[in-house]
Amino acid sequence: MTSRKRTRIRPLIAFLLAFGLIAAACSSGDDATEPTKDTASTPTTAATGSTEPSAAVSGRCGDPARLGDSINFLNWADYIDEAVLEQFEEECGVSVTMETHTANEEAIAKIQAGNSGFSLVIVTDYAVGIMRSQDLLQPLDLTEIPNAKNLDPAQMDLYYDPGNVYSLPYQYSTTGIAYDETAFEAPPTSWSALYGDNQYCGQSSLLEDQRETVGSALLYLGYGINETDPAAHEQALNALLEAKDCISAFDSANFIGNLASGEVLIAESWGFAAGIAYLDNPNIRYVIPEEGGFIWQDNFVIPADAPDPYTAHVFTNYMLEPDIGALITEYTFGYTPNALVPPLLSGDYNDVIETVGLTLTDEIRDRLDYTVRDDEHAIFAKTWSDVMAGG
């Protein structure tokens, strides 16, 4: 070895190195998939009727004696107009602390861990089924949620919660294709625009989701989205590996911003997301391909270990008020399951829905299906893992 010349520089290096390590450790944390905040520009908060500014507890606030001061609410990121939370606090005196998740699995994991402190959670259809099967939810007391009677029967009693014992619908939407109108001579009408016949390699994306992405490959191949036949999945795997060489990314986190900025010109997209992208890029259009698409629904659920189930019931009922429901739907660009909301929706909202192509006609509904996720459908995880592992 060489002679060791001890210099005063070494403590500095040690410090820098330690600092760097700590910084690296701290920053490489969990949420890699940050939702695109930029695209969630404040949508039109339009005519929402008159919300009587009552200092005292109004009729929409339940029993003041039982109502808590605060509630912890777990919701999808960018999925509610914050004005709703403020209004609830003003009207009912309950301050809402909202935390957000970016995946159903994340929400399930939080509740699974126990003692999460959340009294009300919003998760998608299949997640309700999983949470129900793991006894993570408590039955809803519909006498505390009188507004449930306003809900559209078509959105009730679905496969994941027969009889709506544990859940009530919050918003629903679809999954199809969003594209930039100016990039296409003839609007795409088939999943082949993303598989097999993609004109925009490097400028297109598929969702990063095992059910919706493997599902869309299955649709492209002529199967249904809940197909479990191994031979069909083999084909879907190859279609996806081929698509992978062409698309720019599997992306559920940034595609809204990418559509808005023109970074991608065609993407597998959620319906509501196309509406949000449209606000920044008026050329964005949305289509449910002729092979079919997905319908899905987000729901209110109350965890079995919720600290304040009563306040959660009242808050749920509050969000099912027609004026509040309109506020929410105008923000999310989803569809409302509340039959009293559509007449209240602003002209701006309806214009966007119509222009983008989000109008949900009966003809389109016939082509949509809910994704089922249970032990019989475990092959989807396998196929998706193989796609992710591929080079």
Add this chain to the structure above:
Amino acid sequence: MSAPAAGKKYHRRLLLPGLSWISLTYVIPSILIVVYSLLTPQLGGGVVWDFTLDAWAEVFASGSRSNIGWQTVGTALVFGILATLVVSIPATVWARSVGRSEHRALAFGGVFGLLVAVNHLAGGYNNYSAVFARSVVWSLWATVICVVLALPLVVFISSRESRVAKNALLVAVMIPFWTSMLVRTFAIRFLLSNTGPLNNMIESLGFERQVFLNTRFAVVLGLVYTALPFMILPLYAAVERSDRAQLDAARDLGARPLRVFTEVFLPMVKPGLIVGSTMVFVLSVAQYLVPTLLGGGKTNMIANLLDLQFGEAFNWPLGAAVAALFSLVTILSLYLVVGRNEELDLA
């Protein structure tokens, strides 16, 4: 040199806090991981206590995609040979300089080349060994690139006359790392994107726009960018405490610059190189953020697959098996690099 028995006992007791901490946070979870890898997955996460080897079978299963044509084999060969040359030439030069066997250096380059070739072939395969090979090979590339970038820089900083200038330059190396890695990686995304500054520049120079983001190139770039300071700092420490007089002596005695570099300089900074390379490699091979943000889900490394199994795929046993194998690979490579270098001074 033997200490008194009582003293020995005393020293052993000193290990207790650290040892219990390590067993609590590392040993016990490691055992749990191995146990979990032998159980049955449960929908929604967690495991069912039915023993099975399914997860391990899955880890070692071969892929089902079989589109490896002659073109793939040809490019794999070319890449393999190139990689062999890139590694074995400097390795041989070094081996000669420190009087070690040149065969081992050549063999090292050969193994690297083979790995690169296999990785290229495996690129068409969708199994876990491909992901492992990919992670290891990319991390090796990142390490090699970091050495090439760091060496000249370190020599430059170290040869500054004033201490103030040295410190200022070192701090300048570290400053970017005082902002969140997430923010910096998003910045790279923006830089490389289809509509980003780099492509705007390329277009204004009259060329076609290129796809940079979500490619292997972007991922390796991200790995290098993230890990570079961890190469620079140990290397700088080694260069700082190396004996400059020996370099002068070699020169005075008539050695040509290349010979001074390989036979005097390199052996002196070897400990720094080893520490730096180890840190860069270990940091890179476990990267999650870089392949997620710069790879677009198309170029996943081991950590991404782990995340998938423990998250969306609800297959904890498979995730646990991958994690166990991953730990094993890391510990083995650390042992190979560090464990056998008795002369290595990690301080």
